[in-house]
Every structure is written in structure tokens, then in C-alpha cells.
Amino acid sequence: MSAQAGARLFRETWIAGVRKHFPGEPKSSYVTPWEETPDWERQAAGAVYDQVRHFLEVSGGHAARLSREQKGRFVATCWTAQMYRHFEDPKPGYVADWPDLPDWQKETDSDIFEAVEQSLR
Secondary structure (H helix, E strand, O other), X not given: OOHHHHHHHHHHHHHHHHHHHOOOOOOHHHHOOHXXXXXXXXXXXXXXXXXXXXXXXXXXXXXXXXXXXXXXXXXXXXXXHHHHXXXXXXXXXXXXXXXXXXXXXXXHHHHHHHHHHHHOO
């Protein structure tokens, strides 16, 4: 999968997860279509996709045995690193640790890991 296709998979899975797991009506920025997603966010999505893909590859596929929570934590940690890369002083919500994330975001991050797994099969 190309870098852009991986980034797009990340973003589309994020949007689907938000629509599925978010309680109520999400902020419009949470579900902005790929074509309107800012460049920094596209780059971050691509980087996290690559990190998950590489993690799965170097584990010889055994990372699939992680729990759903472990998978989501990995995505969340990778995303946090991207926020520090793209913002000098990111908003606290952008860099919150796993226990502080809302359940809908945890579920969506887990969905992202599993979507990357499925894309490699």
C-alpha cells in the first residue's frame, strides 16, 4: 500500500470509528473528509499507519495477538509522538495519555490498528 493510501486508510477508519463510537454528534473536525484534511494531519496519519505496519511486520505478525486495548494504546502513543512533532505546544487533549482518553477515542484507535492489520493480509 502506498504511503498516501495508508494515510487515507487511517483517516477513513478514524472517521468511521468516530461515527460508530462517539456519543452524540462529533465536532466537524473529527469527521472532515480526506480531501479537506490539513496537510499536517495527513502526514501524521501516514506516519502512524507506517509505524503500525512496521510493528506488525517486525513482530512476524505476532502483534495480532495483542489485546484490543494494547493495539489501541500503540496507535495512541504513535499519534501523541506525531502531535509533538507537528506542534510546539500541543493542546493537552492532543497528547493525553491512554487512561485519560475518552472511551470512543480508545475504541477508534483500536479500530485503526485492526484496519492496518487487515490491510496487510
